[in-house]
Amino acid sequence: MQQPVLETFPASGRRVLVTGAARGLGRAVAHAFAANGDRVAVHHGASREEAEATRASLPGSGHALVGGDLADPDETASLVAATEKALGGIDVLVNNAAVNAPHPPVDTAYAEWSAAWQRHTAVNLLGTANVSHLAAQRMIAQGTGGRIVNVGSRGAFRGEPDHPAYGATKAAVHALGQSLAVALAPYGIAVTSVAPGFIETERVAHRLAGARGEAIRAQSPYGRVAAPDEIAAAVLWFASPQAQWSSGAVLDLNGASYLRT
Template sequence: MRRVLVTGASRGIGRAVAMAFAERGERVAVHYGQDRLGAEQAISDLPGAGHALVSGDVGDPDTAQRIVDDAVAALGGIDILVNNAGLAPTAANVHRVAEVEFDEWQRTWRRMLEVNLLGPVHLSYAVAHHLIGRGTTGHIVNIGSRGAFRGEPNFPAYGTSKAALHAFGQSMAIALAPYGISVTSVAPGFVGTERQASKLESPEGDMVRLESPFGRVGTPAEIAAAVIYLASPESTWASGAILDLNGASYLRT
């Protein structure tokens, strides 16, 4: 039985990932930032026993270390880290360069990079040192985005943070391979989470679905299935990979 820390697991992709691991008999630390009720519901839905709740702002370095310490204490160790917590593009954080004031521009960039990039950076550091100290192998899986490749003109800080997260993962794949630690990333396209329900039900929903030749959006379960593979012993040779999960809505060259 392995021990898994999934950040941002109170809903959406993170919740699906936590469920997928628990269904396979793993023990899961369900992390949340603010949505405690959602996290409590998520953990109550998990099959099996020995799961734990951990909380805190991943964008704060000291808190990131404490989140890992809390998960280690609750589970008895960590074998897998899934860096899912992040700030997604919303109407509240649009920052078009020609329209936004400079002070808002700075705040948005700083916060987006703190949570989407530096959070995973510090969590990965803490988990890597935990694994190296135990002398055991492990897996780190980062949840990136197709926005890292196609550009996000309305949310440039978001696209940049995810591109940097992918690059960080590849650097860590090389650095941690001698210790038997695999580091990979997934790059989802549009995923039908609870947060996106209103958009998909609006007139804009058809346009979003038609971005993919399949005529639909992805599901949290599909992303979770990829994470399960990348965190499996059989996937170690995929370390350094970035797996596109966007239904052919964007193709890299």
Template sequence: MAAESRPDPGTALVTGASRGIGRAVAQAFARRGDRVAVHYGRDRGAAERTLASLDGSGHVVVGGDLGDPAGAQTVVDAAIEGLGSISVLVNNAAVAPSAGNAHRVDDVSFAAWQRAWSDMVAVNLLGASNVTMLVAQHMIARGSGGAIVNVGSRGAFRGEPDHPAYAATKAALHAFGQSMALVLAPHGISVTSVAPGMIATERQASKLDGVAGDGIRGQSPFARVGTPEEVADAVAYLTSPGAVWASGTVLDLNGASYFR
């Protein structure tokens, strides 16, 4: 799906834009003429590589731990200072599932369970809600509308037995987005979510190249997994002027691998 061009260049904050989906979203925005604030949590070098890959000029890098409310405030303030304004927000940053933070309820210590839940709730849900609140108030004060997209997950619907906190935070993020869609519509701000299935990012490379790869690809009748660019195209559409009427939606991007 191709995004409509904007009458004027937009200004976008993309959290977790150092690599993967976030990088692809930043690139899609830059191609359509937006200026982008590329957020990173820890890896500034990767964020700088994203910055170097963007078309156009006027982009900035902003760093901060979104799991800390003060960090969220710092990120938003730096993005506004660097871009002059924010007209688009993409909440992509997340503590993603990994072997190191697995917390299957029948095979984990209470300490590991607490750690996984605390880390994922802090960034995936509270971090996104804090950034949204700050950016939404900025958009309201500007009086020029805007668009917010939350990057959720297929796991919010089908469950994640090895990472229940991840599924729970993504389900909560979808619900949070719909609450924001209701309250922000009178201000001309649309709020949507995307729910990707497995995506071929650097983080997933070892899993897809391993013995389980064929089974993962076989979950979709297309016999493959999605690409970051496919998610980015959807996000670009949802933040385009013609997508305002989609506000409140959660768009599944899983190659028909799961229906709800």
């Protein structure tokens, strides 16, 4: 039986990979870690210029830029290898990258429906699984413990009628995280997930305009949606030395807009 690792996981100065960090929540997460004194690999898919802007804006030094399509296992392996080379290892992985395109079942043609499910599964679930595997192998080899934090969604629980593949793949990400939490605990690696509700980012700005936006804000008794840095703060804590005993947890961050029982 594998002997438990005596964790020497640091509070700062860590080597952190944040996927999908070009803008929005990923950018906020990268900033939170950089402000904590960590070195961050800013991952991007197609948005290289935005990712470069994110890296340039981070406090501290030693940050890196890594690119790759998480739907492609070879590109995924390359970006993790590039992170390890640039940072000298990986202590924390934040699985933030995801696609979320509408495909309501009533109005979507079958070809588009099938393509949407293929893309969501390839990026949101398989991409997350592959990055997690590759990062965990490096954490195990380092022998000092580690953290994997997945960005899931409230939609995994309440349903996403216009984005069903998004909701389904995020539910799978939560389940993946719990499986990894059990498998990786003997190596001092804690795995957790956050399940945000609506976040005010560039990607959803159009949905927050007008009467539709008012209805979305009204879902929370606070009458608003989350700011990215609110979610980033929870991710940062889950990656801390103090959070090891939270491994396996899925934390709701939705302003009481959806309450699980």
